[in-house]
Amino acid sequence: MIKRIIAAFCVVFAAAMILVGCAPKSPSVIVSANGEIMGELTQTTWGSVEPTEEGYKSYVDAVIRETLDILCEQKNLSLGDADKILRTKGYRIETVFDEGVYKSMTEAQTSMVDNMAAAVTDLKGRVLAIYSVSDENNEHRNLACTSFYPCSAFKPLSVYAPALESGNISWSTMTVDSPVKKIEDAVGSLRDWPSNASGTYTNSNMDIKTAIKESINTVAVKTLINYGSANSAEFLSDNFGIDMSYETQQINAGREEDVLDNIALGYLAAGVNTVDMAGYYQIFANGGIYVKPYTIAKIIDDLGKVIYEAEPIGYQIISPETAFIMNSLLQEVVMPGGTGQAAGHSGKLVGGKTGTGENLAEGWNDNWFVGFTPEYTCAVWHSARMTSNVAAALFAELTDEIVINENAIFPPNENVKQIAYCTESGKRIGDNCKGMDIGWFMHDEIPEKCEEH
Numbered sequence: 001m002i003k004r005i006i007a008a009f010c011v012v013f014a015a016a017m018i019l020v021g022c023a024p025k026s027p028s029v030i031v032s033a034n035g036e037i038m039g040e041l042t043q044t045t046w047g048s049v050e051p052t053e054e055g056y057k058s059y060v061d062a063v064i065r066e067t068l069d070i071l072c073e074q075k076n077l078s079l080g081d082a083d084k085i086l087r088t089k090g091y092r093i094e095t096v097f098d099e100g101v102y103k104s105m106t107e108a109q110t111s112m113v114d115n116m117a118a119a120v121t122d123l124k125g126r127v128l129a130i131y132s133v134s135d136e137n138n139e140h141r142n143l144a145c146t147s148f149y150p151c152s153a154f155k156p157l158s159v160y161a162p163a164l165e166s167g168n169i170s171w172s173t174m175t176v177d178s179p180v181k182k183i184e185d186a187v188g189s190l191r192d193w194p195s196n197a198s199g200t201y202t203n204s205n206m207d208i209k210t211a212i213k214e215s216i217n218t219v220a221v222k223t224l225i226n227y228g229s230a231n232s233a234e235f236l237s238d239n240f241g242i243d244m245s246y247e248t249q250q251i252n253a254g255r256e257e258d259v260l261d262n263i264a265l266g267y268l269a270a271g272v273n274t275v276d277m278a279g280y281y282q283i284f285a286n287g288g289i290y291v292k293p294y295t296i297a298k299i300i301d302d303l304g305k306v307i308y309e310a311e312p313i314g315y316q317i318i319s320p321e322t323a324f325i326m327n328s329l330l331q332e333v334v335m336p337g338g339t340g341q342a343a344g345h346s347g348k349l350v351g352g353k354t355g356t357g358e359n360l361a362e363g364w365n366d367n368w369f370v371g372f373t374p375e376y377t378c379a380v381w382h383s384a385r386m387t388s389n390v391a392a393a394l395f396a397e398l399t400d401e402i403v404i405n406e407n408a409i410f411p412p413n414e415n416v417k418q419i420a421y422c423t424e425s426g427k428r429i430g431d432n433c434k435g436m437d438i439g440w441f442m443h444d445e446i447p448e449k450c451e452e453h
């Protein structure tokens with residue numbers, strides 16, 4: 001009886017509010033690609049949304065960030081006003097979230113790490129799933145959307161792809177694996193820089209393939225110096241919109257030396273997150289086209305009017321030929337002897353790059369593997385205080401159950417040729433060369449025959 005009285009009162013109250021021009025507030029809802037409600041936005045700060053499933057939290061958070069950006073820009077609103085609209089106007093936000101991909105990821109038997117995050121995009125910019133698991137110190141952070149140093153996972157974007165695109169390097173360009181300079185360490189003694197993960201230098205010629213496969217820091221830094229830090233910063237900010245403001249400022253002030261590790265080794269001042277990285281790596285899998293990753297397909301207002309619809313634009317930022325060669329180079333990383341070998345054991349077509357580095361601000365190591373297949377990209381990050389980098393293994397586990405088209409392949413290219421080359425000179429194999437390897441070259445940039453042996 002009391003319930004009925006309360007219910008009747010509520011109806012009368014709501015009707016009265018509408019009559020006086022004050023409609024009841026209704027939260028916006030976020031729905032997946034196939035219409036499942038993922039969350040209601042009673043609050044829009046991280047941790048106080050109401051996702052229908054706990055695991056949707058990090059994706060819902062990314063959707064809120066994107067919606068606020070859209071509303072602020074479209075209606076010229078302050079962030080606070082956009083936030084208020086989102087909580088009270090009963091919008092329906094349709095996303096590109098793929099429950100199947102997400103469930104495949106959650107079913108993975110992932111290795112024990114402190115904190116981890118992952119993002120999967122298709123090759124047209126759709127963010128299919130986001131995954132974030134935190135320890136108790138980070139439980140209110142969406143780690144998938146938090147920026148960290150990309151470390152060596154940045155090298156293909158900042159050094160190798162643009163240098164290859166400009167004709168500055170080829171698959172077999174030789175660079176001596178030796179230190180670039182001496183630097184002073186914390187206690188004032190001089191040491192060689194940059195150091196390789198192995199702690200040693202071969203002090204001999206190394207091709208680009210080996211430098212990428214084994215993530216050799218000396219070759220990355222020397223290649224960047226040859227190509228030009230300013231060119232790289234411009235490539236990254238113009239094409240991907242990466243925040244290179246600190247690095248550019250340093251370069252313009254004549255302090256290029258100080259930001260070589262930011263650009264070549266991925267200690268980028270502004271950092272990048274997993275969604276960004278998954279987005280950037282699309283170019284290696286789809287023939288060189290970048291589509292800014294997005295979560296929202298459509299926003300419908302309380303009156304049923306579509307107020308926003310995604311119109312993704314693909315930018316050809318490296319040629320299909322450069323993309324093909326980079327793709328093949330990054331497939332080497334997951335083969336035996338590569339730093340990302342653990343990502344490649346599933347037997348699928350996979351390429352990618354590892355990244356490992358110290359993060360003093362957080363008191364942990366940042367560990368990455370960013371990989372791609374003919375259908376999607378997946379960026380995996382995990383922190384580590386005690387463990388070493390297991391991101392490549394996590395990539396294999398997280399993506400193992402994702403349903404794939406067995407016939408999907410990477411875009412073929414008629415303008416690249418496979419050539420045998422001398423592993424000492426990097427030139428086309430001669431009659432007396434001792435070491436031989438095979439690589440992919442632009443048809444009009446085939447190296448000359450080796451006459452040195």
Ligand SMILES: [Zn+2]
Pocket residue numbers: 422423424425430432433434450451452453
């Ligand atoms: Zn030779």
